[in-house]
Amino acid sequence: MTPTAAPVAPTTPAATDTHCPYCSLQCGMRLAPVGPAGSAPAGPPVEVLERPDFPVNRGALCGKGRTAPALLARGARLTGPLLRDRPGGPLRSASWPEALDRVAAGLARVRDEHGPDAVGVFGGGGLTNEKAYLLGKFARVVLGTANIDYNGRFCMSSAAAAHRRAFGLDRGLPFPLADLPHTGCLVLVGGNPAETMPPAVRYLRELRENGGTLIVVDPRRTRTAELADLHLQPRPGGDLALALGLLHLVIADGLLDQDFIAERTSGFAAARESAMAHWPDRVERITGVPVHQLRMAARMFGEAATGMVLTARGAEQHSKGTDTVGAWINLCLATGKSGRPYSGYGCLTGQGNGQGGREHGQKADQLPGYRSIEDPAARAHVAAVWGVPAASLPGPGVSAYELLDGLGRPGGVKALLLAGSNPAVSAPNAGQITERLRALDLLVVADLVLSETARLADVVLPVTQWAEEDGTTTNLEGRVILRRRALDPPDGVRGELWLLRELAARLGVPDGFPAEAEQAFEELRRASAGGDADYAGISYARIAAEDGVFWPCPAEGHPGTPRLFLDRYATPDGRARFAEVTHRPAAEEPDEDYPLYLTTGRVLAQYQSGAQTRRVAELNAAAPGPYVELHPRLAQRLGVADGEPLAVTSRRGRAVAPARITEAIRPDTVFMPFHWAGAGRANSLTNPALDPVSRMPEFKLCAVRVERVHREAGT
Incomplete structure (x- = not known):
């Protein structure tokens, strides 16, 4: 048997x-x-x-x-290309060849009729390094356009500009996160990691367990502020004056590190003169922070043996964001809390690859390796890697908001390839930007879901997600890490690298656009070699073996650089440079018609424009929609009850959302999260006034009025 x-x-x-x-x-x-x-x-x-x-x-x-x-999951995302046959018509399913032919023909037609700068590219801070690198190469080599930028301009561009101005090099954190618990005093300005990056909160708790002190600067008493030893609650737009006032007190109290200033910095005299014009009573009038709290903060930071200042969007998304960050850097330099272990200034980057996304060429003024596109040597190096004449590379384009605001206008971009961004929700003055997107001759959106921006597109191209592809990103520490492919994408979905290769071939450039991520990274290594963000010594094998590698890493035998500036700064003379800055008002202050400040931000369960998280049932249940946060005194004056719909109006638009009454916010300020489209879209209200250096819009402050909706309706 x-x-x-x-x-x-x-x-x-x-x-x-x-x-x-x-x-x-x-x-x-x-x-x-x-x-x-x-x-x-x-x-x-x-x-x-x-x-x-x-x-x-x-x-x-x-x-x-x-x-x-x-x-x-099946049914949660796009699984095939979509085309619109006529303006205003519906999107329909299409094959990849039909979709790619339509895109290539449309880009070529606009370029031929109006010139290469009539074609634009808009990227995202969530794209991998390989995608960001090849997107920049595609714009400059295949399309020949100067008009490429990305939504990371809305993230940490002010911090980046201030970092480069002071230190000659920009990396979000010049030290690992693991250093935070060992500093003596940490000042966190305009950041709320308890909601935006919760796993980082353990570092703040460990800091306090080790005997360090935490100061949080925020107009709202956030979950992060509740952890602080001292919470300073300035008016929106007051951070620059606050930093200058603290430097004034540090000087007056004799807490300067004179040896450090003399040996490792330049420009202190001008910074000192500006700080001395910001005496405590004046700073209290500007910021609303009481003098006794200013004195307490100055002593806590100035007397600590080591200290750090970290800024985030609350301090940076202003028309004076670069100067604001510069003033906080001045405080670090004046007290010797920079370029030493467990001390320094850093920025809490927002998007997943906000750091790497701006290092390798998807920003209007940069080439790979964080090189300036106007530097002849940089142009020659990158052009040699790409196999094109240096003279063929375009010059710098305009910044993100300027690019978006010019869409469809005379002299502006008429055809736009957009990847990994949702500006119909996330851009300032979003109603205006939505109209500009509609004015395009051709809008092509590559995304994994049908976002609000994708719904406006002529062609929608479904692309792979993080778990369906290999690729590198660079986290806020400057640690280059490796995402690994865990599963195959659906049959109708393709990766952006494949997409760029296919479009390049249709537009006459058949070579130079590898569809495999590791091949693209090997070329990126060569293109970045010798630049500020030098990845030449980083490989996929090293990243996997070492839990990431910190740039700069110029050679395979180099250990990487977890801590910057310990010996010298990246300036020509090796010294850090004080910023000569002074307080100035915001681009738009409250007045009789718009008497309140509006500030915006994120909530724990949602992310950025919400295009992804609003499709996740668990997250949507935790944060189902927008709201207007206001103080009980303001609510009483308006006669509004908790949960009642409120209309918030600025000079640019109107949003309606339920009231959320709390003592955690200043009485002169209202807050709205910005994750939602529709009637509650916070960015219908925000001000696109730009920082003159970073070109960062003033997301975090505008003047508004608030009214009960039923009173407006006469009921």
Whole structure:
């Protein structure tokens, strides 16, 4: 009798170590397939497991990270190209050849009729380094256009400009996050990591457990501010005056590090003169922060043996954001808290690849390696890697908001390729930008979901997600990390690298656009070599073996650079430069018609424009819609109850959302989160006034009036 063979159990593929697709922490995670090999689960095809060995988050994940696979499920995302046959007509399904032919023909027609600068490219801070690099190359080599920028301009461009002005080099944090718990005093200005990057909060808790002090500067008493030893609550737009006032007190109290100033800095005399014009009573009048709190903060920071200042969007998204960051850097330099262990200035980057996204060429004024596009030597180096004449590369284009505001106008961009961004929700003065998008001859959007911007497009190209592709990103520490492909994308979905290769070939450039991420990264290494952001010594193998590699890393034998500026700064003379800055009003201050400040920000369960997180049931349940946060005194004056709809109106638009009454906000200020489209779109209100250096719009402050909706209706 023949024995019956035992059934063979289906094999389960191995788990894949990778990283979260959301914020700049780029937390390590492990993805495990759901079900046996070959199965097709109804829900997400992978589940998230902890990865405690990755040093940034040590296994911790927030709700966004835990639920990230939800968009990988069938029915949750785009699975084939869409075309619009006529203006105003519906989007219909199309094949990839038809869609790519339509895009290539449209780009070529506009370029031939109106010149290369009539074609534009708009990227995103969530794109991998490889995508950002090849997007910049595509714009300059294939299209020949100067008009490329990305939504990271709206993220940390002011901090980047101030960093380069002071230190000669911009990297979000010049030290690892692991250094934070060991500093003596940490000042966090305009940041709320308890909601924007929760796994980082453990560093703040460890700081206090180690005996350090935490000062939080924010107009709202946020979850992060509740952790602080001291919370300073200035009016929106007061951060520049506040920093100058603290430097004034540090000088007056004899807390300067004269040896450090003499040996490692330049320009202190002008900075001192400006600070002395910002005496405590004046700063209290400007900011609303009481003098006794100013004195307390100056002593806490000035007397600490080591100290750090970290800024985020609350301090940076202003028409004076570069000067504001410069003033906080001045405070670090004057007290000797820079270029030393457990001391320094840093910026909490927002988007997942906000750091790497601006280093390799998708920014209007930069070439790979964080090189200036106006530097002849930089142009020659990159052109040689690309195999084109240096003279063929265009010059600098306009910044993100200027590019978007010029869409469809005479002399502006008429055809736009947009990848990884949703400006119909996220841009300032978003109503105006939506109209500009509609005015284009051709709008092409590459995205994984049908975002509000994609709904306006003539062609929508569905692209792969983080778990379906290999690629590198660079987190807020300057740590280059590796995302690994854990599963195959749906049949109708393609990666952006493949997309750029196919379009380049149709537009007459058949070579130079590899579809494999590691090949693209190898070219990026060569293009970045010798630049400020030098990746020449970084490889996929090294990243995997070392839990990431810190740039600059100019050679394979180089250890990488976790801590910058310990020996010298990246300026020509090796010295840090004080900024000569003084307080000035915001571009728009409250007045009789618009008597209140509006400030905007994020909430724990949503991310950026919400295009992804608003499609995740668990996150949507936790934060289902917009709201207007206001103080009880203001609510009483308006006669409004909690939950009642409020209309918020600025000179640019109107938004309606329910009231949320709380003592955590100043009585002269209202707050709205910016994750939603429709009637509650906060960026219908925001001011596009630009910082003269960074070209950052003034997202964080505009003048508004607030009214009960039913009173307006006469009921």
